Amino acid sequence: MPQKIYNSATRKKETLKTVQERKVGIYVCGITAYDACHIGHARGAVFFDVVVRHLRSQGYEVVYVKNFTDIDDKIIDRAKKEGVSIGEISKRYIAMHDEDMAALNVLTPTLTPKATEHVPDMIALISVLVEKGYAYTADGDVYFAVEKFPLYGANSGRNLEDMIAGARVDISDKKKNPLDFALWKASKEGEPYWESPWGRGRPGWHIECSAMSRRYLGETFDIHGGGEDLIFPHHENEIAQSQAATGKPPANYWLHNGFVRINSEKMSKSLGNVFSVREILKKHHPEVVRLFILQSHYRSPIDFSESYLAETRSALVRCYTALRIKKEMLAKLSVAGSLPEDKISAPARDYIKQFKQMEENFDKALDDDFNTAGALGYVFEAVRMLNNYFMAAKNASPTDKIKTLTAAGKSFEHFGAVLGIFQVDPDDFFISDNERELRKRDLDREEIEKLITQRTAARKNKDWAKADAIRESLARMGVSVKDTSNTTTWIIE
RNA sequence: GGCGGCAUAGCCAAGUGGCUAAGGCAGCGGUCUGCAAAACCGUUAUUCUCCGGUUCAAAUCCGGAUGCCGCCUCCA
Numbered sequence: 001m002p003q004k005i006y007n008s009a010t011r012k013k014e015t016l017k018t019v020q021e022r023k024v025g026i027y028v029c030g031i032t033a034y035d036a037c038h039i040g041h042a043r044g045a046v047f048f049d050v051v052v053r054h055l056r057s058q059g060y061e062v063v064y065v066k067n068f069t070d071i072d073d074k075i076i077d078r079a080k081k082e083g084v085s086i087g088e089i090s091k092r093y094i095a096m097h098d099e100d101m102a103a104l105n106v107l108t109p110t111l112t113p114k115a116t117e118h119v120p121d122m123i124a125l126i127s128v129l130v131e132k133g134y135a136y137t138a139d140g141d142v143y144f145a146v147e148k149f150p151l152y153g154a155n156s157g158r159n160l161e162d163m164i165a166g167a168r169v170d171i172s173d174k175k176k177n178p179l180d181f182a183l184w185k186a187s188k189e190g191e192p193y194w195e196s197p198w199g200r201g202r203p204g205w206h207i208e209c210s211a212m213s214r215r216y217l218g219e220t221f222d223i224h225g226g227g228e229d230l231i232f233p234h235h236e237n238e239i240a241q242s243q244a245a246t247g248k249p250p251a252n253y254w255l256h257n258g259f260v261r262i263n264s265e266k267m268s269k270s271l272g273n274v275f276s277v278r279e280i281l282k283k284h285h286p287e288v289v290r291l292f293i294l295q296s297h298y299r300s301p302i303d304f305s306e307s308y309l310a311e312t313r314s315a316l317v318r319c320y321t322a323l324r325i326k327k328e329m330l331a332k333l334s335v336a337g338s339l340p341e342d343k344i345s346a347p348a349r350d351y352i353k354q355f356k357q358m359e360e361n362f363d364k365a366l367d368d369d370f371n372t373a374g375a376l377g378y379v380f381e382a383v384r385m386l387n388n389y390f391m392a393a394k395n396a397s398p399t400d401k402i403k404t405l406t407a408a409g410k411s412f413e414h415f416g417a418v419l420g421i422f423q424v425d426p427d428d429f430f431i432s433d434n435e436r437e438l439r440k441r442d443l444d445r446e447e448i449e450k451l452i453t454q455r456t457a458a459r460k461n462k463d464w465a466k467a468d469a470i471r472e473s474l475a476r477m478g479v480s481v482k483d484t485s486n487t488t489t490w491i492i493e
Numbered sequence: 494g495g496c497g498g499c500a501u502a503g504c505c506a507a508g509u510g511g512c513u514a515a516g517g518c519a520g521c522g523g524u525c526u527g528c529a530a531a532a533c534c535g536u537u538a539u540u541c542u543c544c545g546g547u548u549c550a551a552a553u554c555c556g557g558a559u560g561c562c563g564c565c566u567c568c569a
Contacts, residue, residue, distance in 0.1 A: 011497090031569075040569045074567070156564085162495045163565065205567085227569030232496090234568095257569070258498090264561070268568075295517070296506065300499080301562070311505070311518045318517085321531065365507090373507050377516035384533085391525095391533050464527055471529075482530045491530090 025221035032069040033093035121211040140186030156232035206237040224251035294372040324426035348400040437492035
């Protein structure tokens with residue numbers, strides 16, 4: 001099935017036709033390195049990570065470029081405040097970003113260029129725009145003249161007159177049109193600068209993406225992504241610059257992810273409701289965060305809250321519970337030794353077929369504009385099938401079991417590889433989940449395990465009253481116990 | 494003021510013209526269990542904010558109303 005993509009520029013779902021056969025060039029606007037990454041950054045990063053993983057799993061060779069903006073007003077401000085160099089600020093937050101992304105199991109993009117390392121490319125691009133008459137200089141600044149580019153606004157569904165009439169644009173006497181934007185800014189005293197044909201200065205924000213995407217992916221590449229707030233003006237400006245310079249649109253498909261909200265409100269510094277990735281990861285398993293993000297369609301806004309993450313944790317626990325049982329069952333079978341050569345039964349064959357079907361459905365959902373929520377529906381159906389098989393397979397032959405469980409395992413490996421979940425051993429998942437939940441509730445592991453031991457002893461003596469009393473006190477601590485034939489496991493609710 | 498998006502069960506959330514409206518969380522009944530938990534089976538929206546319209550057929554298309562949200566300023 002061909003890959004469909006909702007193109008923000010046309011506001012339609014389109015079939016992906018790549019510039020080069022079976023290859024995809026994708027550029028995503030990365031962070032400005034002046035503060036820690038928040039859950040909104042995580043959403044974008046996780047989503048595009050899945051886009052890339054899925055395209056690769058479908059046989060595309062993907063070059064994924066995600067930049068760092070390491071020169072910008074906000075970085076300069078922060079550096080001034082702390083009395084350190086801008087390089088120190090950007091280095092710190094880029095390192096932090098890399099750690100957060102690694103923690104979230106986000107694959108490192110193919111290339112992660114930094115703005116400051118591409119200033120000559122930007123100057124060259126600006127020079128072309130000046131030569132062609134699309135840009136003009138004013139006191140050492142260079143501005144892009146939006147009126148010279150007739151398509152301006154087309155990609156974000158706006159027109160110049162309406163926007164000017166809106167009058168929410170700031171009036172600068174240097175600009176000929178209030179919507180003109182800076183390609184190059186003359187540097188003020190004490191600010192970092194680069195030499196340029198227009199004097200000492202530094203690049204504007206938009207030009208860096210035009211320069212870097214062109215350098216690494218060419219004049220026209222396949223997919224350009226970012227948060228939905230970048231549609232205007234950032235991406236509009238990028239298109240104007242690139243297309244004015246080369247005569248070609250920079251990208252064929254524009255992909256934008258929706259926002260993370262807090263209590264149905266936009267998360268923003270001014271509202272003081274920003275949640276950093278590191279704060280969240282102290283309380284939640286990274287895969288819970290990924291699952292939470294991927295449970296909704298990427299273009300819908302998602303509401304972030306602790307209780308939603310708790311619900312997501314329950315869902316992930318359900319998956320890992322099944323995976324753990326599968327692992328145990330399979331381990332026992334391996335110990336049992338040789339695999340008899342008798343044929344697998346019809347019911348087993350049917351299960352295997354159904355797991356395969358879930359994989360196909362899963363891929364199809366992602367082919368349809370990266371519908372991760374739809375895809376997850378099939379993952380959970382597969383979980384139910386697996387659990388169902390555990391019940392049905394009580395009397396199945398070892399061959400049946402091995403073949404079926406291995407087939408199921410392959411399906412889950414596929415789901416996990418594409419979504420970036422199910423990446424840890426089930427036992428390790430529960431260990432780390434327990435640790436995290438214990439810490440959150442300030443509970444003591446030894447205390448719990450002592451009670452479990454006491455209860456096990458009571459149960460051995462068939463002292464049900466005592467066993468139940470202990471279970472009651474554990475329940476009051478939020479600990480739920482589960483007795484199996486010879487062991488007792490526990491989990492924090 | 495301009496532009497755009499969304500409204501599906503108690504909560505979260507897919508589905509965008511036609512089989513029984515995915516899935517998760519929560520709940521309920523049954524099986525299992527010493528009792529539980531987990532798991533399985535069953536169940537929880539005759540209906541998709543409301544009102545009109547198009548169509549043999551609409552949650553899905555069109556018009557209108559109401560509500561919520563976003564962009565237009567740095568922002569993922």
